[in-house]
Amino acid sequence: MYLQDFDVIVVGGGHAGCEAALAAARMGLKTLLLTINLDTIGQMSCNPSVGGLGKSQLVFEVDALGGEIGYNTDKTGIGFRMLNTRKGPAVWSLRAQVDRRKYRDEMRRVLGIQKNLCWSQEMVTEILITNCKLQNAKCKVMGVRTQTGREYLSKFVILTTGTFLSGLAHIGLRHFLAGRMGEPPSNELSECLRKLGFKLGRLKTGTSPRIDGKTIDFSVLGVQPPDERPSHFSYRTKDFNPKQVPCYITHTNKKTHEIIIKNLDRSPLYQGIIKGTGVRYCPSIEDKIVRFGDKHSHQIFVEPDGLDVDEYYLNGVSTSLPEDVQLDILHSIKGLENSEPIRPGYGIEYDFVYPTQLYPTLETKNVKNLYLAGQINGTTGYEEAAAQGMMAGINAALKIMGKEPFILKRTEAYIGVLIDDLVTKGTNEPYRMFTGRAEHRLILRQDNAAERLMKYGVKFGLVDKKAYKELEKKEKKVLQTVEDLKKKSVNPKDINPLLKKCNSKEIKSSTTLFHILKRPEVKYRDIARFMMPLEEDIQIKVEICVKYDGYIKREEESVKRMEALENKKIPKSIDYSKVTGISNEAKEKFSEIRPITLGQASRIPGIRPTDISVLLISLKKMGIK
Numbered sequence: 217m218y219l220q221d222f223d224v225i226v227v228g229g230g231h232a233g234c235e236a237a238l239a240a241a242r243m244g245l246k247t248l249l250l251t252i253n254l255d256t257i258g259q260m261s262c263n264p265s266v267g268g269l270g271k272s273q274l275v276f277e278v279d280a281l282g283g284e285i286g287y288n289t290d291k292t293g294i295g296f297r298m299l300n301t302r303k304g305p306a307v308w309s310l311r312a313q314v315d316r317r318k319y320r321d322e323m324r325r326v327l328g329i330q331k332n333l334c335w336s337q338e339m340v341t342e343i344l345i346t347n348c349k350l351q352n353a354k355c356k357v358m359g360v361r362t363q364t365g366r367e368y369l370s371k372f373v374i375l376t377t378g379t380f381l382s383g384l385a386h387i388g389l390r391h392f393l394a395g396r397m398g399e400p401p402s403n404e405l406s407e408c409l410r411k412l413g414f415k416l417g418r419l420k421t422g423t424s425p426r427i428d429g430k431t432i433d434f435s436v437l438g439v440q441p442p443d444e445r446p447s448h449f450s451y452r453t454k455d456f457n458p459k460q461v462p463c464y465i466t467h468t469n470k471k472t473h474e475i476i477i478k479n480l481d482r483s484p485l486y487q488g489i490i491k492g493t494g495v496r497y498c499p500s501i502e503d504k505i506v507r508f509g510d511k512h513s514h515q516i517f518v519e520p521d522g523l524d525v526d527e528y529y530l531n532g533v534s535t536s537l538p539e540d541v542q543l544d545i546l547h548s549i550k551g552l553e554n555s556e557p558i559r560p561g562y563g564i565e566y567d568f569v570y571p572t573q574l575y576p577t578l579e580t581k582n583v584k585n586l587y588l589a590g591q592i593n594g595t596t597g598y599e600e601a602a603a604q605g606m607m608a609g610i611n612a613a614l615k616i617m618g619k620e621p622f623i624l625k626r627t628e629a630y631i632g633v634l635i636d637d638l639v640t641k642g643t644n645e646p647y648r649m650f651t652g653r654a655e656h657r658l659i660l661r662q663d664n665a666a667e668r669l670m671k672y673g674v675k676f677g678l679v680d681k682k683a684y685k686e687l688e689k690k691e692k693k694v695l696q697t698v699e700d701l702k703k704k705s706v707n708p709k710d711i712n713p714l715l716k717k718c719n720s721k722e723i724k725s726s727t728t729l730f731h732i733l734k735r736p737e738v739k740y741r742d743i744a745r746f747m748m749p750l751e752e753d754i755q756i757k758v759e760i761c762v763k764y765d766g767y768i769k770r771e772e773e774s775v776k777r778m779e780a781l782e783n784k785k786i787p788k789s790i791d792y793s794k795v796t797g798i799s800n801e802a803k804e805k806f807s808e809i810r811p812i813t814l815g816q817a818s819r820i821p822g823i824r825p826t827d828i829s830v831l832l833i834s835l836k837k838m839g840i841k
Contacts, residue, residue, distance in 0.1 A: 221369045222248040224612050225360055227340045227405075228376035229257035231598045232590030232605030234323055235283050236374045239609030241333035242282065242678050245616060248368060249327065249335040250360070252380070253399055257335075258288075258323030260598065261379070261396050262423050263531050264316040264521050267449070269299060270650040271599040272309040273630040276665035278599075278606050279450045282678025284326060285602040286449030292318040294523055295460045296446035305760045306658040307651045310447050313463060315522035338362040341404035343373060343412065345583060355412070356584045363404075372612045374587040375405075376605055379421065381567035381592065382406040386484040387560055388538030397423075397562060406567045413582045415570050419646050420485075420492030421596055422500050422534040422563040425542055428556045429526035437518060437551040438465035451666055451683055464518040464551070468501070471548040473512070476505045479541045484563065490536070492565040495596050495646040500534045500563065501545070516549065527558055536563030568594045571638035572809055577611040577621045578604060578635065581810065587612055593638055596646035603631045610676055622672065623812075625782055627656050627775045629669060640809060640819050658764065658771045663757060667691060694757045697750065701730040701762060706746060718742055733762045781828075782815035786835065797830040806831075 226237040229251030241247040251257060266289040267275050279286035295313035327333060342361040347354050359369035380395030380402040395401040410416060442460040480486045483502050485494070494500065499507065504514055517531035535542060539560050546552045571593040573581055578593075580586045589608040590601035610622050624632035633654045638647065651657050660668070666687050673679030705726045712722040720737045729743050740755040750758070761768070792798070792806040802823055811817035814835075818828045 220248075222246050223370065223616055224248070224372045224374065224609075225250060225368055225370040226374045226376060226609070227251075227360065228378060228380070228590070229254070229335075230259065230261075230376060230378045230590060230601060231285060232376035232378075232601035232608070233374075234258055234327060235278065235285065235602045235605035236376060236587075236589055236609035236612075237327065237333055238284055238330060239282070239606055239676075239678065240374075240613050241330050243610070243613040243617075243676055245332060245613050247333045248370070249333065250338045250340055250362070250368070251335065252337070252339050252395065252402070254324075254335060254337045256320065256396075256399070257327060258320045259396075260314065260316050260319060262421075263519060263529050264314050264319075265311060265519065265531075266293075266314055266598060267309060267311040269307070269309045270630070270648075270653070271597060272311065272449070273651070273654075273660065273662045273665065274599040274603045274634070274649060275310075275449050276662040277629050277631050277669055278602050279452075280666045280669040280673060280679075281606055281610070282673040282676070283602060283606045284323065285598065287452050288319060288322050288326070289314055290448045290450050290453040290456065290458075292322055293448075293458055294520060295442035295463060296448065296458070297440075297443050298447055304658070304764070305661050305663060308662060309651070310449060310662065312449070313442075313461075313519055315524075317522050317525065338364065338366065339400070339402060341402070342408045343375075343405075343583070343586065344369075345412065354584075355582060357586045372585045372587070372616060374589060374605075374608045374612055375592055376588075376590045376601070376608075377402060377405065378591045378601075379564050379566040381409075381416075382565075384565045386490055386536040386563040386565070388482050388536070388541070389484060389487065389489065390538075391484065391489065394564065395566070396564070397559070401566075409567075409569065414573060414580070416567045417570055417594070417644065418492040418565055419568050419591075419594065420490050420494045420563055420565045421646060422494070422536055423561055424530040424533040424535065425546065425557045425561040426521065426527050426529050426559040427546065427552070428558050429520075429528050431554050431556045432464075432518065432528065433551045433553070434464060440465055440517070451670070451687070459523065461520050461523065463520070466516050466518060466549055466551045467513045468505075468516065468549060469513055472545055473505050475541065475544050475548055476502050476537070479537060480506070482538050482541060484536050490563060490565055493645045495648065497648050497650075498534065498596070500536060501532070502535060502537060518551075530561075533561065535561040537561075566591070568592055570594070570642055572640070572642040574639045575810070576623045576635055576639050576812060576816070577615075578608040578639075579611065579615075585612070585615070591646075594643040594645075594647050595634075595638070596648050600634060600647065600649055603634055607631060607635065610678075613676075622676075624669075625815075626654070627778060627782070628660075629665075630654055630660055633660075636816065636819065640811070640816050641821055656771055656775060658767055659775070661760070663760065690754060690757075693750070693754055694761060697747070697754070697758045698730070698761050700747065701733060701758075702728055704729045704746060706732070710746075711743075714742055730762060733759065734765070736763070778815065781818060782813050784814035784832070784835070785840070786811055786813060786817065786831075787838075787840065788812075790838075795831065795834045797834075798827045799824070802827040
């Protein structure tokens with residue numbers, strides 16, 4: 217038995233684990249990362265991409281706090297595209313194809329050189345606890361025990377186990393124990409969590425086949441080129457000029473669908489072998505064909521795995537069908553008729569902890585100083601995992617330092633929406649972030665993540681103060697430019713030729729450039745000759761401020777109205793059974809969730825406005841203003 221003391225132990229080396237370990241170490245804590253395989257730290261188990269709709273906002277926010285996922289993507293990305301540019305800036309989303317191997321190697325390098333951080337290749341089988349009295353929540357972490365019998369001591373532990381808790385992989389009617397293809401599951405840790413009083417559920421996800429690029433007929437595929445002038449994720453990225461390659465597009469067809477329907481009797485999903493709930497918004501190819509029987513074709517993205525490998529991921533063909541059926545499916549698709557798979561697609565089931573058993577800090581209610589982050593909380597996606605890992609690492613560090621916890625509100629960040637949804641509403645299916653989940657997405661854009669959150673990164677010592685000063689200078693320039701546009705008027709003679717060129721209605725009298733720029737068809741570059749020259753990123757921010765001025769102000773007013781409830785704290789010691797006037801259902805749900813604010817209490821499913829009103833009156837009687 218080997219004993220060693222650490223400030224924080226992080227279990228798991230995926231996207232959540234990497235961010236948690238880096239955050240804790242960078243905040244000055246002696247941190248240990250334990251993972252089953254040190255060679256797969258930062259592994260992209262599914263498609264080789266970062267960002268996308270609703271997810272890029274999380275990446276920008278993690279970066280603004282001092283996290284690594286965005287910066288690493290900029291360094292290892294091989295194709296960047298801005299999505300939704302035909303819509304408003306609230307839903308613009310950057311997505312990057314990434315060199316899978318280089319991303320993993322670079323993340324491993326960053327962790328390897330990080331001060332205060334060490335690692336070990338170990339499978340954790342047990343959470344060590346002390347003073348365990350589950351009835352009154354006095355159970356505390358004291359470390360972990362590994363498969364080899366080693367014990368590592370720490371008063372703070374962060375679990376980021378991904379799909380490894382009792383992982384079971386499926387290919388056809390065959391199934392085998394795995395946390396990921398080729399890696400063992402963590403069964404004993406699941407059982408340990410159950411013994412500690414946690415309620416666990418079962419989820420399912422899957423991956424697509426990867427095929428040999430030399431066997432693809434690219435000449436008949438559609439081409440999806442990257443942006444010619446690509447954007448990047450991190451404020452730390454300078455002189456951005458990556459080598460980029462395209463993705464390709466093909467489609468399923470009638471023959472593909474017939475093959476799938478014919479072989480549903482060999483599908484573990486449709487034979488009831490898979491018990492876990494799958495990802496509703498990213499179904500397997502067999503699930504798509506059954507659920508959307510009226511569709512004769514489904515789009516497939518053929519995505520490169522890297523610059524130095526001839527391997528492609530088929531985004532849109534996630535499957536757990538047998539390998540021979542997978543091959544028939546591939547050979548029925550245009551451009552893939554002669555393709556050879558390198559790795560088969562497979563489904564995987566795993567245990568997760570119902571996230572309503574967590575506080576908004578991601579600390580568990582059952583066991584003090586135990587934090588959970590990533591897929592163990594019922595989420596899916598690298599970005600969701602990284603965001604939770606970042607928050608768990610920061611909060612563990614703050615608690616060790618005796619400082620106030622860090623909880624982002626729904627009105628502050630997508631991260632706030634993500635965590636509030638999990639701990640307040642819970643989930644029975646893999647949770648995926650969408651822009652539609654954020655009520656205030658117009659003010660929670662990816663382009664202003666740094667303005668919203670970098671101050672916290674500086675406060676925690678995770679962001680360089682020089683970077684924040686540069687940000688403040690840019691903010692001042694944006695605001696000053698907006699004010700200058702309001703003051704600067706142009707006469708019809710000077711502006712009408714330009715308006716005509718932009719297919720915009722001509723003016724009859726002098727008008728401010730502010731009102732000219734509010735027109736959808738007019739860009740800042742069109743009126744730039746009337747103003748001081750600006751960098752392109754500042755031009756974009758100025759445009760957004762001007763074009764959405766009224767909407768943003770209304771959104772900000774709505775946020776202020778919500779703050780009354782969000783700022784109303786609820787003491788942890790409150791006994792809801794003794795609060796008269798609220799329904800029994802509300803008493804049960806309040807006691808289970810233990811909301812920390814009246815705002816959080818109001819979002820618990822099934823809670824009525826009258827319950828909130830009565831609770832507010834009770835808090836006033838208790839002298840809580």
